Amino acid sequence: MGTLMDWPKISIITPSFNQGRFLRQTIDSIISQDYPNLEYIVMDGGSTDETIEILQSYGNKIRWFSEKDHGQADAINKGMALASGEILTYINSDDYYLPDVLNLVAREFSRTDCKWLTGDYRIVDQDNRKIQGLVVLYKKFWRNFSSASILSLLNYIVQPSTFWSRDLWSRTGQFDISLRYTLDYDLWLRAIKVDLPLVVKQPLSAFRIHKSSKGGTGYQIQFEEELLVLERYHPNSVIVRAHRFHNSLIKLIYKIIK
Numbered sequence: 197m198g199t200l201m202d203w204p205k206i207s208i209i210t211p212s213f214n215q216g217r218f219l220r221q222t223i224d225s226i227i228s229q230d231y232p233n234l235e236y237i238v239m240d241g242g243s244t245d246e247t248i249e250i251l252q253s254y255g256n257k258i259r260w261f262s263e264k265d266h267g268q269a270d271a272i273n274k275g276m277a278l279a280s281g282e283i284l285t286y287i288n289s290d291d292y293y294l295p296d297v298l299n300l301v302a303r304e305f306s307r308t309d310c311k312w313l314t315g316d317y318r319i320v321d322q323d324n325r326k327i328q329g330l331v332v333l334y335k336k337f338w339r340n341f342s343s344a345s346i347l348s349l350l351n352y353i354v355q356p357s358t359f360w361s362r363d364l365w366s367r368t369g370q371f372d373i374s375l376r377y378t379l380d381y382d383l384w385l386r387a388i389k390v391d392l393p394l395v396v397k398q399p400l401s402a403f404r405i406h407k408s409s410k411g412g413t414g415y416q417i418q419f420e421e422e423l424l425v426l427e428r429y430h431p432n433s434v435i436v437r438a439h440r441f442h443n444s445l446i447k448l449i450y451k452i453i454k
Contacts, residue, residue: 207281211271216246225292312360356401377418
């Protein structure tokens with residue numbers, strides 16, 4: 197595979213809180229990548245389920261901390277402050293990577309000198325069964341036309357399939373800890389002002405929707421928060437109205453498929 201000098205250091209943060217049911221699959225999907233220059237940090241918010249026992253079982257294969265925080269964005273920011281990689285990302289404790297993703301990401305960053313990269317994904321349920329294939333295809337379609345204008349209409353960026361450079365992180369700033377549902381969309385709107393993401397066609401991750409996930413129970417609240425975030429960067433009422441209309445259509449579809 198080459199020396200460490202050949203492979204940029206990738207730092208991955210996992211914010212965690214009482215997701216022990218899925219956490220082991222998340223961790224295994226990362227350390228099984230066999231990427232030679234990986235830094236992996238789990239920032240747990242003081243879980244009371246089996247999370248701590250799971251983390252302890254990995255010994256020195258991962259770094260982890262467990263303490264109360266101010267939510268997901270705060271946990272990620274703390275992890276990013278500890279990270280030393282050239283390429284950064286986070287993945288939630290109920291999602292997981294597909295095989296050979298980190299090698300692909302490293303090659304693309306080295307080959308293109310991009311500032312951030314995003315790819316395709318799968319949506320899965322609590323039993324790893326593929327679901328919501330139409331949603332996957334819909335976002336895939338819009339990624340073909342990746343632009344700041346399209347991102348203002350809908351969030352076509354898949355969070356667990358997105359990686360960014362340390363330079364971009366220093367220019368965008370941290371995640372907003374006041375946001376519960378759309379901290380990623382807020383970052384994308386800042387990042388796309390710096391540069392367009394490199395879009396790769398391959399699925400990089402599995403995004404899990406289950407009964408206790410925010411994506412499974414709070415999508416309507418998420419859309420409202422998304423509009424508030426959009427208004428920060430695009431006060432133009434026409435853009436906001438177009439985004440609201442799009443969200444109304446998506447909510448109607450979600451009511452049918454959920």
